[in-house]
Amino acid sequence: MTTDLLPITERTRVHRLRDRQVRDRQMLDEILDTGLVAHVALCFDGQPVVLPVAYARDGDRLLLHGSSGAGLLRAAAAGGQIAVAVTHVDGLVYATSLFDSSMNYRSAVVFGTASVLEGDQRLDALRTLSEHLMPGRWDEVRPPTGRELAATLVLALPLDEVSVKVRTGGPSGAVDDNTGWAGVLPLGVHTGKPVAADGVSSELPLPNSIHLAQRRHPTPPQSTTIKER
Amino acid sequence: MTTDLLPITERTRVHRLRDRQVRDRQMLDEILDTGLVAHVALCFDGQPVVLPVAYARDGDRLLLHGSSGAGLLRAAAAGGQIAVAVTHVDGLVYATSLFDSSMNYRSAVVFGTASVLEGDQRLDALRTLSEHLMPGRWDEVRPPTGRELAATLVLALPLDEVSVKVRTGGPSGAVDDNTGWAGVLPLGVHTGKPVAADGVSSELPLPNSIHLAQRRHPTPPQSTTIKER
Secondary structure (H helix, E strand, O other): OOOOEOOOOOOOOOOOOHHHEOOEHHHHHHHHHOOOEEEEEEEEOOEEEEEEEEEEEEOOEEEEEEEOOOHHHHHHHOOOEEEEEEEEEEEEEEOOEOOOOEEEEEEEEEEEEOEEOOHHHHHHHHHHHHHHHOOOOOOOOEOOOHHHHHOEEEEEEEOOEEEEEEEOOOOOOOOOHHHOOOEEEEEEEEEOOOEEOOOOOOOOOOOHHHHHHHHHOOOOOOOOOOOOO | OOOOEOOOOOOOOOOOOHHHEOOEHHHHHHHHHOOOEEEEEEEEOOEEEEEEEEEEEEOOEEEEEEEOOOHHHHHHHOOOEEEEEEEEEEEEEEOOEOOOOEEEEEEEEEEEEOEEOOHHHHHHHHHHHHHHHOOOOOOOOEOOOHHHHHOEEEEEEEOOEEEEEEEOOOOOOOOOHHHOOOEEEEEEEEEOOOEEOOOOOOOOOOOHHHHHHHHHOOOOOOOOOOOOO
């Protein structure tokens, strides 16, 4: 994908609530770069299966990895079509009716066929996955062994066919003090206090990678304004 | 489902990392009752589609709802097999190698065919969905109109075939101060400061439903111990 505008295909066209379809490539990158888990769907004999899988974006492709024994990833590696969703729930939208109540969210769904990465490509992809999931950790620990690499299946899915939907802002419809409170309760992912493993002294300084992860998932911003998209 | 043990079928058997399969019905209920969005997968002509959908649990079934114009829900209403995943990411697990690093998570995947609810059943289901997503809000706002009900598709999926996987605890493998810091960075969903909609005075007291939602998604517990499952 070389343009900044996401192409619309039969599968990625949003038919309902079209105003929520976003074709901005930057929004796609933001959604993918701030998530941790994707939901990967695949059809086995025409029956759907869906599983959470750790992922990362690497330029114009999505990287997925897991055990080389994982059935769903093996089927994807064998050329099965997959659909991969990354979703952020950003808030609950309280309108003055339940029908108009909603959620604020950002979601991306990628359609396509993945290819298996091997050799140096696999190692590079694992580093990208590591930097996405646990930034800074790659350089703090030993490199993967040959045995570990052989046990890891790494797939790349091009970002050629992607549907992005976003809802932001307050409830639709006019509200005032007489209709009762209406607004948004923001939601976000938040880190708790790091917990040292059994055997590790709680006096041991935290590695830089923990600080980086904490910066990545801070307490959600206490926004004071609502932007209607 | 009348037993407390989840049945294992060909689709719900975990083949890899079997120790993460959980058959405890209570864990299933906890996973479903604390999530907001499910990822619903369906096959169109053998090709997978997956979308985030708001849901709720009602006893031994999962309720899904959306616009009666939503293609995926319409296909599910027409009898298409679906797979529905609810996933909580509970933490990042920092081991002394990347291979042993992991995520703590709780996930449930439900397989089956949904049925359409109408009339009083639909109304009851919408109330259950509302109480799950925005507890207390149903009684604060006007009831749905006939037109709104007609525009809403509500599906029920029995919890007959469910796969539950859970990872908790610290990194696998022995660690000590000489191997460097290892442990868990907890993650959780957190609410921000409620934002009044345009037209609503920020002086207007928050409704009880906001307080209930804040209690449902508090700052994640600052756990000090790690339990290995």
